Amino acid sequence: MKRTALILTLCLAMLTACAVSKQDVPIAGLADVTQDAGMYHGLNADTTLLPEDIQQEAYARLLKEHFSPWERTAPKHTADEAFWGFDSFGPKQLYGENTLLRSRGWMDRMREYSRIPQYPSLNRRAIAVNNTSMRVFPTHEPAFMDFKKAGEGYPFDYIQNSLVLAGTPLYAAHLSADRAWVLVESRFAFGWVPITDIGWVDDGFxxxxxxxxxxxxxxxxxxxxxxxxxxxxxxxxxxxxxxxxxxxxxxxxxxxxxxxxxxxxxxxxxxxxxxxxxxxTPIAPTPANFTRLINAMLGRPYGWGGLYEDRDCSASLMDLMVPFGIYLPRNSSQQIKEGTFADMETMSHTEKKQFMVKTGTPFLTLVRKPGHIMLYIGQKDGEPVIFHSVWGIKTEQNGKYGRRVIGGAVISTLEAGHNLPDLADKGGNWLDTVRAISTLPGTSTQ
Known part of the structure; x- marks a missing residue:
């Protein structure tokens, strides 16, 4: 009996040790990468990365896009586009903040508040007076997918569209049934915001x-x-x-x-x-200035859709480029279409890395994989080094997927976590699915 108990104790201890050790294993390609954006570019800190005329053209475009909502006399988006959330999420099982399934009545209530048949009911200029969140529906209430699935549940609230910073010009297109929410358009996104977070704009203002x-x-x-x-x-x-x-x-x-x-x-x-x-603005596009801004952003928690005034991957790059006068759209799939595009989908790992190091411009070259975007900032021993805001690394154990959470803005290689014992064979190595790079600035290739 004592021997059986001893064996069971040892087995439990070994299992516990394995479980703990997997989370305690330092993430190679992150833990051994100095979190200083100035360490990898190999350039003079005051090198001008863009000719002045090109930067001024880019800045003119940013300002034009920034104030474009005030030039509108009608919504940019059709009703089908404005209320896309009902088609996308209506048939799906959604969970509330209590982790329980939302009722059919919840979606019906969102539809009632949205007043779809009356769209558009407004045609006004506005401006964000607070940092505010654009929501898919006129509510602060979240909607999550299955909490049991990796990469779902908290904090991935699918009603969160994007953070809008104070001072952002807006076009107001529609008012909710309770008059508490306004459907607005900015230069980069659209969605519902609380009416108390905006101010109406007239010619004088x-x-x-x-x-x-x-x-x-x-x-x-x-x-x-x-x-x-x-x-x-x-x-x-x-x-x-x-x-x-x-x-x-x-x-x-x-x-x-x-x-x-x-x-x-x-x-x-x-x-x-x-x-x-x-x-x-615009500030000089030098390695020193990019380093200063990136280093100020490092360690910021990952913010899905700008939740809690934090940033996801695409928001990090969009915000970073503003001081330099460079326009970027909000979503990664659109960001990669800016600038000079290069496809890498058919390249091997080695070819991808060599191509990035040879052709990439530190601080101006975007790196794209499905659902994620990164910024090339230089190289370390031939390995491309990137700045990005990332949730985590895909893991797999006994056929069940999980995440080794990073949860913030970091500097890493493209193969961070290659040493993890439970790294997923499919999708665990980011370099597997890197498909393209694009060097800013430029005219959209759409």
Whole structure:
């Protein structure tokens, strides 16, 4: 009896050790990669990566796209496009925040609130006065897929479309039945936002806000205050605000910020933001400046669709490019179509790596695999090094898939986790499915 108990104890100890060791194994290609974006480009830190005329063309396009919602006189999207969520999620089993199945009545309620037959019911200019989330339906309530499946459940709320940063111009197309939500379009996405997070824009506000000179916030979590010291919103990398045409205050930029008044209209106020946190755009496209911004973003938690004001892979790259005046769409499948495209789908692992190192431009070359986008920032011993925000590495054990969670913005190789004992044979190695690169900037190849 004692011998049997001893054997059982040893078996349990071995199983526990195996389970723990798999999670404790350092991720090769990440743990041994220095988290400093300036370590891999091999260039002079002040090298200009883009000719001035090309950067100015790119910047003009960014501003045109940024303010394009204010030029619209009708929605850009049809009703079928605006309410795509009902076709996509209506037939599926969705789970709520309590991990239980949502009832059929929940989807019916979303349809009732959306007032589809009345679309479009608005035709107004607006602006985000807070950082806010675009939602597929007019609700804060989440909808998850099966919590038991790897890569599903929390935090993958399928109603979360995209974060919209304060100061983003919007076109308002539709109002919800309870008048609490507005369906808006920005330069990069569309969806429902709380009405309290926007302000209505008239000609007077637009003329004040479109100064022609703009500044980018250069780090995350910068509190933006008005001149009375009242907190208004939090600035992040990717926030773009106009510079007030006045004498520059030493050590600060006078930025115009939008504030919602009691009538729901946007009014301009001023925020003096220290020049350590904000700079006039476009900034010089040098390795030093890219390094500074990327290093400020490293370690930020992964944010599905911008949840909690964090970033997913495509939002990280879109926001990173704003200070340099480079436009990127919101989704990875569209981002890779920008710039000079090169297909790598038929290449071997070695060929892909050699091609990237030979033809890629550090900080300007995007790397794409289905569902994920990364930025090439240089190489280490012939291995391409990338910056990206990633959820995790696909694992497999006894036919069951899982994830070795990374959960944030990191610098890694394209074969991070190749040493993991439970690395999935199919999809575990990112390099397996890398299909293309594209070097910015450029005209969309659509």
């Amino acid at each position: 637009a003329s004040i806000f479109m100064t022609g000179a703009y500044a980018a916030i250069m780090r995350d979590d910068v509190p933006i205050m008005d001149t009375d010291g009242n907190y208004r919103f939090t600035g992040h990398v990717g926030t773009l605000l106009p510079i007030m045409q006045t004498d520059i205050v030493t050590g600060a930029l006078p930025l115009i910020i939008p504030v919602r008044n009691k009538n729901g209209s946007a009014i301009p106020m001023v925020s003096f933001v220290p020049t350590t946190f904000a700079e006039k």
